[in-house]
Amino acid sequence: MRLLVLGGTEFAGRAVVEAALARGWDVTVLNRGRQAAAPGVRSLTGDRTAPGGLAALDAPGEGDWDAVVDTWSAAPRAVHEAARLLRGRARRYVYVSSCSVYAWAPPAGYTEDAPVVEGAAPDAGQSDYARDKRGGELAALDGFGERDSVLVRAGLLLGPYENVGRLPWWLTRIARGGPVLAPGPHDLPLQYVDVRDLAGWILGAVEQELSGPYNLMSPQGHTTMGGLLEACVRATGSDAELRWTAPRTVLDAGIEPWTELPVWVPPGTDLHDALHAADVSRAVAAGLVCRPVGETVADTWSWLASIGGVAPQRPDRPRRTLDPEVEAKVLAAGGGAGTGGVSGTTS
Structure with a gap:
Protein backbone atom coordinates (compact mmCIF):
# COMPACT_ATOMS: atom_id res chain seq x y z
CA MET A 1 0.00 0.00 0.00
CA ARG A 2 1.12 3.56 -0.75
CA LEU A 3 -0.05 5.96 1.94
CA LEU A 4 0.07 9.75 2.12
CA VAL A 5 -0.29 11.28 5.59
CA LEU A 6 -0.91 15.01 5.78
CA GLY A 7 0.97 15.88 8.96
CA GLY A 8 2.32 12.66 10.38
CA THR A 9 4.72 13.83 13.10
CA GLU A 10 2.41 14.31 16.08
CA PHE A 11 0.00 12.13 18.05
CA ALA A 12 -2.66 10.61 15.75
CA GLY A 13 -0.74 11.26 12.55
CA ARG A 14 2.44 9.84 14.03
CA ALA A 15 0.59 6.73 15.20
CA VAL A 16 -0.81 6.17 11.69
CA VAL A 17 2.65 6.54 10.16
CA GLU A 18 4.26 4.08 12.58
CA ALA A 19 1.45 1.54 12.15
CA ALA A 20 1.73 1.75 8.36
CA LEU A 21 5.50 1.34 8.43
CA ALA A 22 5.09 -1.70 10.68
CA ARG A 23 2.87 -3.25 7.98
CA GLY A 24 5.50 -2.59 5.36
CA TRP A 25 3.57 0.17 3.61
CA ASP A 26 5.23 2.86 1.52
CA VAL A 27 4.58 6.07 3.49
CA THR A 28 4.88 9.70 2.41
CA VAL A 29 4.25 12.60 4.80
CA LEU A 30 3.64 16.26 4.04
CA ASN A 31 4.13 18.81 6.80
CA ARG A 32 5.86 22.05 7.67
CA GLY A 33 9.07 20.28 8.59
CA ARG A 34 9.18 21.62 12.14
CA GLN A 35 9.52 18.16 13.63
CA ALA A 36 11.43 15.12 12.43
CA ALA A 37 9.39 12.52 10.61
CA ALA A 38 9.56 8.86 11.59
CA PRO A 39 12.52 6.98 10.09
CA GLY A 40 11.59 5.19 6.89
CA VAL A 41 9.13 7.70 5.44
CA ARG A 42 9.41 9.93 2.39
CA SER A 43 9.14 13.46 3.77
CA LEU A 44 7.76 16.42 1.81
CA THR A 45 7.62 19.98 3.11
CA GLY A 46 4.64 22.27 2.77
CA ASP A 47 2.54 24.63 4.87
CA ARG A 48 -1.14 24.00 4.18
CA THR A 49 -2.09 27.43 5.49
CA ALA A 50 0.12 29.23 2.95
CA PRO A 51 -0.40 29.79 -0.78
CA GLY A 52 1.16 26.94 -2.72
CA GLY A 53 1.50 24.88 0.45
CA LEU A 54 0.65 21.65 -1.40
CA ALA A 55 3.05 22.25 -4.28
CA ALA A 56 5.38 19.45 -3.14
CA LEU A 57 2.66 16.93 -3.98
CA ASP A 58 2.80 18.06 -7.61
CA ALA A 59 6.58 17.90 -7.89
CA PRO A 60 8.06 15.69 -10.63
CA GLY A 61 8.23 12.08 -9.53
CA GLU A 62 5.28 12.24 -7.15
CA GLY A 63 2.72 9.66 -8.14
CA ASP A 64 -0.50 8.27 -6.79
CA TRP A 65 -1.49 6.82 -3.41
CA ASP A 66 -3.84 4.11 -2.25
CA ALA A 67 -5.06 6.36 0.54
CA VAL A 68 -4.65 9.75 2.17
CA VAL A 69 -5.00 10.26 5.92
CA ASP A 70 -5.77 13.81 7.07
CA THR A 71 -5.97 14.86 10.75
CA TRP A 72 -6.54 18.60 10.16
CA SER A 73 -8.60 20.32 12.89
CA ALA A 74 -8.61 24.03 12.03
CA ALA A 75 -10.47 25.93 9.27
CA PRO A 76 -11.60 23.41 6.62
CA ARG A 77 -10.03 25.23 3.69
CA ALA A 78 -6.91 23.05 4.05
CA VAL A 79 -8.96 19.85 3.75
CA HIS A 80 -10.94 21.27 0.85
CA GLU A 81 -7.80 22.14 -1.12
CA ALA A 82 -6.05 18.84 -0.39
CA ALA A 83 -9.08 16.72 -1.31
CA ARG A 84 -9.63 18.60 -4.56
CA LEU A 85 -5.96 18.32 -5.49
CA LEU A 86 -5.71 14.61 -4.70
CA ARG A 87 -8.93 13.29 -6.21
CA GLY A 88 -7.92 11.13 -9.11
CA ARG A 89 -4.51 10.55 -7.50
CA ALA A 90 -5.65 8.65 -4.40
CA ARG A 91 -8.25 5.93 -4.07
CA ARG A 92 -9.53 6.84 -0.61
CA TYR A 93 -9.53 9.90 1.67
CA VAL A 94 -9.58 9.20 5.40
CA TYR A 95 -10.43 12.26 7.46
CA VAL A 96 -9.92 12.02 11.22
CA SER A 97 -12.88 13.98 12.51
CA SER A 98 -14.44 14.06 15.98
CA CYS A 99 -17.57 13.03 17.83
CA SER A 100 -17.87 16.77 18.51
CA VAL A 101 -19.58 17.13 15.12
CA TYR A 102 -22.86 15.85 16.57
CA ALA A 103 -25.47 18.48 17.40
CA TRP A 104 -25.60 19.18 21.12
CA ALA A 105 -26.50 17.25 23.11
CA PRO A 106 -26.37 13.78 21.56
CA PRO A 107 -28.23 11.24 23.71
CA ALA A 108 -26.49 8.28 25.30
CA GLY A 109 -26.12 5.54 22.71
CA TYR A 110 -26.00 7.91 19.75
CA THR A 111 -24.99 6.38 16.41
CA GLU A 112 -23.49 7.81 13.25
CA ASP A 113 -27.01 8.78 12.15
CA ALA A 114 -27.40 11.38 14.92
CA PRO A 115 -27.84 15.00 13.74
CA VAL A 116 -24.65 16.95 13.13
CA VAL A 117 -23.76 20.64 13.33
CA GLU A 118 -23.58 22.89 10.31
CA GLY A 119 -20.09 22.71 8.87
CA ALA A 120 -17.92 25.77 8.41
CA ALA A 121 -17.64 26.82 4.76
CA PRO A 122 -14.41 26.05 2.87
CA ASP A 123 -13.67 29.74 2.37
CA ALA A 124 -14.43 30.73 5.97
CA GLY A 125 -11.82 31.50 8.59
CA GLN A 126 -11.38 29.33 11.65
CA SER A 127 -14.64 28.75 13.50
CA ASP A 128 -15.38 26.66 16.55
CA TYR A 129 -13.94 23.15 16.74
CA ALA A 130 -17.17 21.29 15.99
CA ARG A 131 -18.05 23.36 12.91
CA ASP A 132 -14.47 23.17 11.63
CA LYS A 133 -14.41 19.39 11.95
CA ARG A 134 -17.77 19.06 10.23
CA GLY A 135 -16.51 21.41 7.53
CA GLY A 136 -13.52 19.12 7.09
CA GLU A 137 -15.85 16.16 6.66
CA LEU A 138 -17.84 17.99 4.00
CA ALA A 139 -14.62 18.98 2.23
CA ALA A 140 -13.49 15.35 2.10
CA LEU A 141 -16.89 14.31 0.74
CA ASP A 142 -16.80 17.09 -1.85
CA GLY A 143 -13.45 15.90 -3.14
CA PHE A 144 -13.86 12.13 -2.96
CA GLY A 145 -17.56 11.45 -2.66
CA GLU A 146 -19.31 9.20 -0.17
CA ARG A 147 -17.97 5.97 -1.69
CA ASP A 148 -14.29 6.87 -1.34
CA SER A 149 -14.29 8.86 1.91
CA VAL A 150 -13.93 7.58 5.48
CA LEU A 151 -14.98 9.93 8.28
CA VAL A 152 -13.37 8.82 11.53
CA ARG A 153 -15.36 10.44 14.32
CA ALA A 154 -12.88 9.91 17.10
CA GLY A 155 -13.64 10.32 20.76
CA LEU A 156 -11.14 10.86 23.55
CA LEU A 157 -7.67 9.94 22.28
CA LEU A 158 -5.04 8.65 24.70
CA GLY A 159 -1.65 7.02 24.32
CA PRO A 160 2.00 7.74 23.47
CA TYR A 161 2.83 11.06 21.75
CA GLU A 162 -0.18 12.77 23.35
CA GLN A 191 -14.96 5.69 26.64
CA TYR A 192 -11.75 6.52 24.78
CA VAL A 193 -9.45 4.99 22.19
CA ASP A 194 -5.73 4.33 22.32
CA VAL A 195 -4.27 6.31 19.41
CA ARG A 196 -2.50 3.16 18.17
CA ASP A 197 -5.81 1.28 18.03
CA LEU A 198 -7.27 4.20 16.09
CA ALA A 199 -4.34 3.98 13.67
CA GLY A 200 -4.69 0.24 13.24
CA TRP A 201 -8.40 0.58 12.54
CA ILE A 202 -7.75 3.29 9.94
CA LEU A 203 -5.32 1.07 8.05
CA GLY A 204 -7.81 -1.77 8.20
CA ALA A 205 -10.48 0.54 6.80
CA VAL A 206 -8.20 1.31 3.86
CA GLU A 207 -7.56 -2.37 3.24
CA GLN A 208 -11.28 -3.18 3.43
CA GLU A 209 -12.18 -0.17 1.27
CA LEU A 210 -14.66 1.08 3.84
CA SER A 211 -16.54 4.35 3.48
CA GLY A 212 -18.80 6.63 5.48
CA PRO A 213 -18.76 7.84 9.10
CA TYR A 214 -17.66 5.75 12.08
CA ASN A 215 -17.74 6.54 15.78
CA LEU A 216 -14.21 5.55 16.78
CA MET A 217 -13.66 4.90 20.47
CA SER A 218 -13.80 1.94 22.81
CA PRO A 219 -17.09 0.25 23.64
CA GLN A 220 -18.95 1.87 26.51
CA GLY A 221 -17.42 0.99 29.85
CA HIS A 222 -14.14 -0.30 28.37
CA ALA A 278 -21.47 6.64 22.02
CA ASP A 279 -22.60 3.56 20.10
CA VAL A 280 -19.48 2.15 18.43
CA SER A 281 -20.95 -1.10 17.12
CA ARG A 282 -20.30 -0.10 13.51
CA ALA A 283 -16.56 0.38 14.12
CA VAL A 284 -16.33 -2.82 16.16
CA ALA A 285 -18.03 -4.77 13.37
CA ALA A 286 -15.42 -3.31 11.00
CA GLY A 287 -12.52 -4.57 13.10
CA LEU A 288 -11.95 -2.16 16.00
CA VAL A 289 -10.04 -3.87 18.81
CA CYS A 290 -9.09 -1.91 21.94
CA ARG A 291 -6.16 -2.84 24.15
CA PRO A 292 -6.45 -2.88 27.96
CA VAL A 293 -6.23 0.45 29.77
Whole structure:
Protein backbone atom coordinates (compact mmCIF):
# COMPACT_ATOMS: atom_id res chain seq x y z
CA MET A 1 0.00 0.00 0.00
CA ARG A 2 1.12 3.56 -0.75
CA LEU A 3 -0.05 5.96 1.94
CA LEU A 4 0.07 9.75 2.12
CA VAL A 5 -0.29 11.28 5.59
CA LEU A 6 -0.91 15.01 5.78
CA GLY A 7 0.97 15.88 8.96
CA GLY A 8 2.32 12.66 10.38
CA THR A 9 4.72 13.83 13.10
CA GLU A 10 2.41 14.31 16.08
CA PHE A 11 0.00 12.13 18.05
CA ALA A 12 -2.66 10.61 15.75
CA GLY A 13 -0.74 11.26 12.55
CA ARG A 14 2.44 9.84 14.03
CA ALA A 15 0.59 6.73 15.20
CA VAL A 16 -0.81 6.17 11.69
CA VAL A 17 2.65 6.54 10.16
CA GLU A 18 4.26 4.08 12.58
CA ALA A 19 1.45 1.54 12.15
CA ALA A 20 1.73 1.75 8.36
CA LEU A 21 5.50 1.34 8.43
CA ALA A 22 5.09 -1.70 10.68
CA ARG A 23 2.87 -3.25 7.98
CA GLY A 24 5.50 -2.59 5.36
CA TRP A 25 3.57 0.17 3.61
CA ASP A 26 5.23 2.86 1.52
CA VAL A 27 4.58 6.07 3.49
CA THR A 28 4.88 9.70 2.41
CA VAL A 29 4.25 12.60 4.80
CA LEU A 30 3.64 16.26 4.04
CA ASN A 31 4.13 18.81 6.80
CA ARG A 32 5.86 22.05 7.67
CA GLY A 33 9.07 20.28 8.59
CA ARG A 34 9.18 21.62 12.14
CA GLN A 35 9.52 18.16 13.63
CA ALA A 36 11.43 15.12 12.43
CA ALA A 37 9.39 12.52 10.61
CA ALA A 38 9.56 8.86 11.59
CA PRO A 39 12.52 6.98 10.09
CA GLY A 40 11.59 5.19 6.89
CA VAL A 41 9.13 7.70 5.44
CA ARG A 42 9.41 9.93 2.39
CA SER A 43 9.14 13.46 3.77
CA LEU A 44 7.76 16.42 1.81
CA THR A 45 7.62 19.98 3.11
CA GLY A 46 4.64 22.27 2.77
CA ASP A 47 2.54 24.63 4.87
CA ARG A 48 -1.14 24.00 4.18
CA THR A 49 -2.09 27.43 5.49
CA ALA A 50 0.12 29.23 2.95
CA PRO A 51 -0.40 29.79 -0.78
CA GLY A 52 1.16 26.94 -2.72
CA GLY A 53 1.50 24.88 0.45
CA LEU A 54 0.65 21.65 -1.40
CA ALA A 55 3.05 22.25 -4.28
CA ALA A 56 5.38 19.45 -3.14
CA LEU A 57 2.66 16.93 -3.98
CA ASP A 58 2.80 18.06 -7.61
CA ALA A 59 6.58 17.90 -7.89
CA PRO A 60 8.06 15.69 -10.63
CA GLY A 61 8.23 12.08 -9.53
CA GLU A 62 5.28 12.24 -7.15
CA GLY A 63 2.72 9.66 -8.14
CA ASP A 64 -0.50 8.27 -6.79
CA TRP A 65 -1.49 6.82 -3.41
CA ASP A 66 -3.84 4.11 -2.25
CA ALA A 67 -5.06 6.36 0.54
CA VAL A 68 -4.65 9.75 2.17
CA VAL A 69 -5.00 10.26 5.92
CA ASP A 70 -5.77 13.81 7.07
CA THR A 71 -5.97 14.86 10.75
CA TRP A 72 -6.54 18.60 10.16
CA SER A 73 -8.60 20.32 12.89
CA ALA A 74 -8.61 24.03 12.03
CA ALA A 75 -10.47 25.93 9.27
CA PRO A 76 -11.60 23.41 6.62
CA ARG A 77 -10.03 25.23 3.69
CA ALA A 78 -6.91 23.05 4.05
CA VAL A 79 -8.96 19.85 3.75
CA HIS A 80 -10.94 21.27 0.85
CA GLU A 81 -7.80 22.14 -1.12
CA ALA A 82 -6.05 18.84 -0.39
CA ALA A 83 -9.08 16.72 -1.31
CA ARG A 84 -9.63 18.60 -4.56
CA LEU A 85 -5.96 18.32 -5.49
CA LEU A 86 -5.71 14.61 -4.70
CA ARG A 87 -8.93 13.29 -6.21
CA GLY A 88 -7.92 11.13 -9.11
CA ARG A 89 -4.51 10.55 -7.50
CA ALA A 90 -5.65 8.65 -4.40
CA ARG A 91 -8.25 5.93 -4.07
CA ARG A 92 -9.53 6.84 -0.61
CA TYR A 93 -9.53 9.90 1.67
CA VAL A 94 -9.58 9.20 5.40
CA TYR A 95 -10.43 12.26 7.46
CA VAL A 96 -9.92 12.02 11.22
CA SER A 97 -12.88 13.98 12.51
CA SER A 98 -14.44 14.06 15.98
CA CYS A 99 -17.57 13.03 17.83
CA SER A 100 -17.87 16.77 18.51
CA VAL A 101 -19.58 17.13 15.12
CA TYR A 102 -22.86 15.85 16.57
CA ALA A 103 -25.47 18.48 17.40
CA TRP A 104 -25.60 19.18 21.12
CA ALA A 105 -26.50 17.25 23.11
CA PRO A 106 -26.37 13.78 21.56
CA PRO A 107 -28.23 11.24 23.71
CA ALA A 108 -26.49 8.28 25.30
CA GLY A 109 -26.12 5.54 22.71
CA TYR A 110 -26.00 7.91 19.75
CA THR A 111 -24.99 6.38 16.41
CA GLU A 112 -23.49 7.81 13.25
CA ASP A 113 -27.01 8.78 12.15
CA ALA A 114 -27.40 11.38 14.92
CA PRO A 115 -27.84 15.00 13.74
CA VAL A 116 -24.65 16.95 13.13
CA VAL A 117 -23.76 20.64 13.33
CA GLU A 118 -23.58 22.89 10.31
CA GLY A 119 -20.09 22.71 8.87
CA ALA A 120 -17.92 25.77 8.41
CA ALA A 121 -17.64 26.82 4.76
CA PRO A 122 -14.41 26.05 2.87
CA ASP A 123 -13.67 29.74 2.37
CA ALA A 124 -14.43 30.73 5.97
CA GLY A 125 -11.82 31.50 8.59
CA GLN A 126 -11.38 29.33 11.65
CA SER A 127 -14.64 28.75 13.50
CA ASP A 128 -15.38 26.66 16.55
CA TYR A 129 -13.94 23.15 16.74
CA ALA A 130 -17.17 21.29 15.99
CA ARG A 131 -18.05 23.36 12.91
CA ASP A 132 -14.47 23.17 11.63
CA LYS A 133 -14.41 19.39 11.95
CA ARG A 134 -17.77 19.06 10.23
CA GLY A 135 -16.51 21.41 7.53
CA GLY A 136 -13.52 19.12 7.09
CA GLU A 137 -15.85 16.16 6.66
CA LEU A 138 -17.84 17.99 4.00
CA ALA A 139 -14.62 18.98 2.23
CA ALA A 140 -13.49 15.35 2.10
CA LEU A 141 -16.89 14.31 0.74
CA ASP A 142 -16.80 17.09 -1.85
CA GLY A 143 -13.45 15.90 -3.14
CA PHE A 144 -13.86 12.13 -2.96
CA GLY A 145 -17.56 11.45 -2.66
CA GLU A 146 -19.31 9.20 -0.17
CA ARG A 147 -17.97 5.97 -1.69
CA ASP A 148 -14.29 6.87 -1.34
CA SER A 149 -14.29 8.86 1.91
CA VAL A 150 -13.93 7.58 5.48
CA LEU A 151 -14.98 9.93 8.28
CA VAL A 152 -13.37 8.82 11.53
CA ARG A 153 -15.36 10.44 14.32
CA ALA A 154 -12.88 9.91 17.10
CA GLY A 155 -13.64 10.32 20.76
CA LEU A 156 -11.14 10.86 23.55
CA LEU A 157 -7.67 9.94 22.28
CA LEU A 158 -5.04 8.65 24.70
CA GLY A 159 -1.65 7.02 24.32
CA PRO A 160 2.00 7.74 23.47
CA TYR A 161 2.83 11.06 21.75
CA GLU A 162 -0.18 12.77 23.35
CA ASN A 163 0.13 16.53 22.95
CA VAL A 164 -3.17 17.60 24.50
CA GLY A 165 -2.34 17.18 28.19
CA ARG A 166 -4.82 14.61 29.45
CA LEU A 167 -3.21 11.28 30.34
CA PRO A 168 0.26 12.89 30.72
CA TRP A 169 -1.26 15.27 33.27
CA TRP A 170 -2.64 12.43 35.37
CA LEU A 171 0.59 10.45 35.13
CA THR A 172 2.66 13.44 36.19
CA ARG A 173 0.33 14.28 39.07
CA ILE A 174 0.20 10.73 40.37
CA ALA A 175 3.95 10.31 40.00
CA ARG A 176 4.38 13.17 42.53
CA GLY A 177 2.71 10.94 45.10
CA GLY A 178 0.80 11.79 48.23
CA PRO A 179 -2.96 12.24 48.49
CA VAL A 180 -4.53 12.72 45.04
CA LEU A 181 -7.97 14.17 44.42
CA ALA A 182 -9.65 11.37 42.44
CA PRO A 183 -13.01 12.49 41.03
CA GLY A 184 -15.69 9.87 41.53
CA PRO A 185 -17.44 7.70 41.28
CA HIS A 186 -14.76 5.03 41.20
CA ASP A 187 -16.83 2.96 38.76
CA LEU A 188 -17.66 5.86 36.41
CA PRO A 189 -17.59 4.34 32.89
CA LEU A 190 -15.14 5.87 30.41
CA GLN A 191 -14.96 5.69 26.64
CA TYR A 192 -11.75 6.52 24.78
CA VAL A 193 -9.45 4.99 22.19
CA ASP A 194 -5.73 4.33 22.32
CA VAL A 195 -4.27 6.31 19.41
CA ARG A 196 -2.50 3.16 18.17
CA ASP A 197 -5.81 1.28 18.03
CA LEU A 198 -7.27 4.20 16.09
CA ALA A 199 -4.34 3.98 13.67
CA GLY A 200 -4.69 0.24 13.24
CA TRP A 201 -8.40 0.58 12.54
CA ILE A 202 -7.75 3.29 9.94
CA LEU A 203 -5.32 1.07 8.05
CA GLY A 204 -7.81 -1.77 8.20
CA ALA A 205 -10.48 0.54 6.80
CA VAL A 206 -8.20 1.31 3.86
CA GLU A 207 -7.56 -2.37 3.24
CA GLN A 208 -11.28 -3.18 3.43
CA GLU A 209 -12.18 -0.17 1.27
CA LEU A 210 -14.66 1.08 3.84
CA SER A 211 -16.54 4.35 3.48
CA GLY A 212 -18.80 6.63 5.48
CA PRO A 213 -18.76 7.84 9.10
CA TYR A 214 -17.66 5.75 12.08
CA ASN A 215 -17.74 6.54 15.78
CA LEU A 216 -14.21 5.55 16.78
CA MET A 217 -13.66 4.90 20.47
CA SER A 218 -13.80 1.94 22.81
CA PRO A 219 -17.09 0.25 23.64
CA GLN A 220 -18.95 1.87 26.51
CA GLY A 221 -17.42 0.99 29.85
CA HIS A 222 -14.14 -0.30 28.37
CA THR A 223 -12.68 1.00 31.61
CA THR A 224 -13.67 3.21 34.52
CA MET A 225 -12.23 6.26 36.22
CA GLY A 226 -10.96 3.92 38.90
CA GLY A 227 -9.37 1.62 36.34
CA LEU A 228 -7.60 4.52 34.65
CA LEU A 229 -6.18 6.15 37.78
CA GLU A 230 -5.21 2.87 39.42
CA ALA A 231 -3.33 1.98 36.24
CA CYS A 232 -1.48 5.30 36.58
CA VAL A 233 -0.44 4.39 40.12
CA ARG A 234 0.87 1.01 38.98
CA ALA A 235 2.69 2.39 35.95
CA THR A 236 4.48 5.14 37.86
CA GLY A 237 5.26 3.04 40.94
CA SER A 238 4.09 5.99 42.98
CA ASP A 239 3.03 6.04 46.62
CA ALA A 240 0.03 8.15 45.61
CA GLU A 241 -3.15 7.63 47.61
CA LEU A 242 -6.25 8.08 45.48
CA ARG A 243 -8.81 10.01 47.51
CA TRP A 244 -12.11 9.28 45.78
CA THR A 245 -14.28 12.35 45.97
CA ALA A 246 -17.98 12.72 45.19
CA PRO A 247 -18.80 14.70 42.03
CA ARG A 248 -20.79 17.32 43.94
CA THR A 249 -17.81 18.04 46.19
CA VAL A 250 -15.59 18.51 43.15
CA LEU A 251 -18.06 20.82 41.43
CA ASP A 252 -18.79 22.84 44.56
CA ALA A 253 -15.07 23.58 44.81
CA GLY A 254 -15.27 25.30 41.41
CA ILE A 255 -13.16 22.67 39.67
CA GLU A 256 -13.91 22.40 35.96
CA PRO A 257 -14.60 18.89 34.65
CA TRP A 258 -12.59 17.79 31.60
CA THR A 259 -10.22 20.77 31.71
CA GLU A 260 -8.90 21.02 35.26
CA LEU A 261 -9.51 17.30 35.83
CA PRO A 262 -8.82 15.76 32.40
CA VAL A 263 -10.97 12.87 31.12
CA TRP A 264 -13.46 13.21 33.99
CA VAL A 265 -16.98 14.55 33.59
CA PRO A 266 -19.78 14.05 36.15
CA PRO A 267 -22.15 11.14 35.60
CA GLY A 268 -25.71 11.79 34.59
CA THR A 269 -24.86 14.86 32.50
CA ASP A 270 -25.15 15.70 28.82
CA LEU A 271 -21.38 16.05 28.70
CA HIS A 272 -20.83 12.52 29.99
CA ASP A 273 -23.31 11.09 27.48
CA ALA A 274 -21.61 12.95 24.65
CA LEU A 275 -18.05 11.94 25.57
CA HIS A 276 -18.44 8.52 27.13
CA ALA A 277 -21.65 6.93 25.82
CA ALA A 278 -21.47 6.64 22.02
CA ASP A 279 -22.60 3.56 20.10
CA VAL A 280 -19.48 2.15 18.43
CA SER A 281 -20.95 -1.10 17.12
CA ARG A 282 -20.30 -0.10 13.51
CA ALA A 283 -16.56 0.38 14.12
CA VAL A 284 -16.33 -2.82 16.16
CA ALA A 285 -18.03 -4.77 13.37
CA ALA A 286 -15.42 -3.31 11.00
CA GLY A 287 -12.52 -4.57 13.10
CA LEU A 288 -11.95 -2.16 16.00
CA VAL A 289 -10.04 -3.87 18.81
CA CYS A 290 -9.09 -1.91 21.94
CA ARG A 291 -6.16 -2.84 24.15
CA PRO A 292 -6.45 -2.88 27.96
CA VAL A 293 -6.23 0.45 29.77
CA GLY A 294 -3.16 -0.74 31.68
CA GLU A 295 -1.22 -1.12 28.45
CA THR A 296 -2.17 2.35 27.24
CA VAL A 297 -1.17 3.92 30.55
CA ALA A 298 2.10 2.01 30.93
CA ASP A 299 3.22 2.74 27.37
CA THR A 300 2.36 6.41 27.72
CA TRP A 301 4.39 6.60 30.94
CA SER A 302 7.35 4.90 29.25
CA TRP A 303 7.18 7.37 26.35
CA LEU A 304 6.86 10.31 28.73
CA ALA A 305 9.90 9.14 30.70
CA SER A 306 11.88 8.74 27.47
CA ILE A 307 11.43 12.43 26.61
CA GLY A 308 12.34 13.76 30.04
CA GLY A 309 8.91 13.72 31.64
CA VAL A 310 7.54 16.84 29.93
CA ALA A 311 4.88 16.16 27.31
CA PRO A 312 4.59 18.38 24.23
CA GLN A 313 1.59 20.71 24.19
CA ARG A 314 -0.41 21.82 21.19
CA PRO A 315 -0.57 25.62 21.16
CA ASP A 316 -4.22 25.58 20.07
CA ARG A 317 -5.39 23.55 23.06
CA PRO A 318 -5.60 24.93 26.61
CA ARG A 319 -3.09 23.56 29.09
CA ARG A 320 -4.92 21.50 31.67
CA THR A 321 -3.96 22.15 35.26
CA LEU A 322 -5.60 21.79 38.64
CA ASP A 323 -4.22 24.33 41.08
CA PRO A 324 -2.40 22.31 43.79
CA GLU A 325 -3.74 24.71 46.41
CA VAL A 326 -7.32 24.01 45.35
CA GLU A 327 -6.67 20.28 45.43
CA ALA A 328 -5.12 20.51 48.89
CA LYS A 329 -8.01 22.63 50.16
CA VAL A 330 -10.62 20.10 48.99
CA LEU A 331 -8.70 17.22 50.52
CA ALA A 332 -8.14 19.09 53.80
CA ALA A 333 -11.87 19.84 54.02
CA GLY A 334 -12.59 16.13 54.04
CA GLY A 335 -12.98 15.54 50.31
CA GLY A 336 -11.98 12.01 49.45
CA ALA A 337 -12.44 8.76 51.29
CA GLY A 338 -9.33 6.81 50.34
CA THR A 339 -8.89 4.17 47.70
CA GLY A 340 -12.18 2.44 48.32
CA GLY A 341 -14.35 5.52 48.74
CA VAL A 342 -17.57 6.59 47.00
CA SER A 343 -17.71 3.70 44.57
CA GLY A 344 -20.96 4.19 42.72
CA THR A 345 -21.67 7.53 44.39
CA THR A 346 -23.03 10.28 42.14
CA SER A 347 -23.63 13.10 44.60
